[in-house]
Amino acid sequence: MRHDLLSKLDIRYPIIQAPMAGVSTPALAAAVSNAGGLGSIAVGTVNAQQARAAIATVREKTDRPFNVNVFTHAPAHSDPAREAAWLDWLRPHFARFGAEPPAALSEIYRSFLADEAMFQLLLEERPAVVSFHFGLPPQAWIDALKAAGIVLFTTATSLDEAVRIEAAGIDVIVAQGIEAGGHRGMFDPAQPDPALPTFELLEQLLDKVSLPLVAAGGIMDGRQIRTAFYHGASAVQMGSAFIACPESSAPPHHRALIAQGEGLRTELSAVISGRPARGIVNKLFSEIGAEGHPPLPDYPITYDAAKALHAAASSKGNQDYSVNWGGTNFAQARALPAGELVATLAAEMNEAA
Numbered sequence: 001m002r003h004d005l006l007s008k009l010d011i012r013y014p015i016i017q018a019p020m021a022g023v024s025t026p027a028l029a030a031a032v033s034n035a036g037g038l039g040s041i042a043v044g045t046v047n048a049q050q051a052r053a054a055i056a057t058v059r060e061k062t063d064r065p066f067n068v069n070v071f072t073h074a075p076a077h078s079d080p081a082r083e084a085a086w087l088d089w090l091r092p093h094f095a096r097f098g099a100e101p102p103a104a105l106s107e108i109y110r111s112f113l114a115d116e117a118m119f120q121l122l123l124e125e126r127p128a129v130v131s132f133h134f135g136l137p138p139q140a141w142i143d144a145l146k147a148a149g150i151v152l153f154t155t156a157t158s159l160d161e162a163v164r165i166e167a168a169g170i171d172v173i174v175a176q177g178i179e180a181g182g183h184r185g186m187f188d189p190a191q192p193d194p195a196l197p198t199f200e201l202l203e204q205l206l207d208k209v210s211l212p213l214v215a216a217g218g219i220m221d222g223r224q225i226r227t228a229f230y231h232g233a234s235a236v237q238m239g240s241a242f243i244a245c246p247e248s249s250a251p252p253h254h255r256a257l258i259a260q261g262e263g264l265r266t267e268l269s270a271v272i273s274g275r276p277a278r279g280i281v282n283k284l285f286s287e288i289g290a291e292g293h294p295p296l297p298d299y300p301i302t303y304d305a306a307k308a309l310h311a312a313a314s315s316k317g318n319q320d321y322s323v324n325w326g327g328t329n330f331a332q333a334r335a336l337p338a339g340e341l342v343a344t345l346a347a348e349m350n351e352a353a
């Protein structure tokens with residue numbers, strides 16, 4: 001299966017650099033693809049025009065295959081009363097920096113499900129791979145993208161999601177464990193979360209679905225890549241491992257926390273964006289998410305508030321409200337150029353037998 005996937009994707013190593021909205025860049029994706037892995041860009045938070053420009057930039061830097069990732073969450077519904085209550089809850093935090101909360105919140109980016117222009121763009125640009133996070137798009141879009149020769153990936157966090165992905169005719173399942181940094185790709189955050197660690201999720205899916213599985217969550221080195229293969233993965237998708245690469249757009253504070261590592265830990269919380277996501281714990285987690293907080297606005301409307309609060313704080317030189325997504329093993333990230341990191345991982349993977 002592993003060799004089939006490598007030839008299907010036309011890549012040398014079963015190493016996928018995770019799409020990371022706000023952190024991965026065309027330069028990062030191209031460096032990974034040039035080194036024999038599969039680079040990814042995340043266009044979930046930008047419009048079709050910006051996605052077109054990002055794809056063109058990758059293509060200027062590589063002629064190797066790469067992945068374009070979109071967010072397929074249920075489109076947000078605005079609820080002005082809920083949003084006003086949330087802003088009120090945040091008011092004392094803004095006040096620390098002599099600021100007022102914004103007058104209102106907005107849906108800061110659109111779901112792929114409501115973005116026909118992005119669908120048309122993907123059909124025209126035909127990247128080698130398109131990946132979906134947070135659910136499945138309409139069947140007609142899946143069929144059209146496949147007919148255009150694009151290999152389709154979708155994230156699953158449970159057996160139920162994996163079965164639905166397979167039934168929809170997707171090519172590859174990204175099995176995302178609870179250790180993973182960033183947003184949990186669960187289809188419906190209102191449903192109970194089995195919260196399975198990556199290798200347990202692989203074991204659960206292995207006998208029940210026949211699609212190739214890509215392991216995501218907590219994988220930082222070649223030995224862990226081998227372990228993922230042992231548990232049935234055909235490839236791995238690594239996010240946190242690539243944040244510290246010079247080609248990422250991670251801000252200096254995020255890099256400093258990774259370098260520090262010691263004494264820091266991650267948690268999953270929905271209070272930052274409106275959907276569960278894992279990041280390095282700071283006041284966003286501990287205070288905004290304190291017990292008794294009001295109901296959250298829809299994803300990503302909630303995120304607008306966190307970004308405004310971070311802007312107010314950082315304008316006064318305070319980073320207590322910065323968003324630093326990362327998996328449980330984030331501190332093992334190596335600040336190597338991405339091509340060198342891929343070569344190192346491949347060498348470790350082969351020697352760890």
Ligand SMILES: Cc1cc2nc3c(=O)[nH]c(=O)nc-3n(C[C@H](O)[C@H](O)[C@H](O)COP(=O)(O)O)c2cc1C
Pocket residue numbers: 018019020021023042044069132133155176179180181182183216217218219237238239240241243325326327328329
């Ligand atoms: C900073 C960051 C941003 C992320 N953004 C996205 C994204 O835009 N799309 C996506 O499908 N996954 C995203 N993820 C999740 C990754 O695809 C992957 O599941 C995760 O990084 C794996 O866990 P690891 O960080 O322990 O390697 C993100 C992860 C991180 C760390």
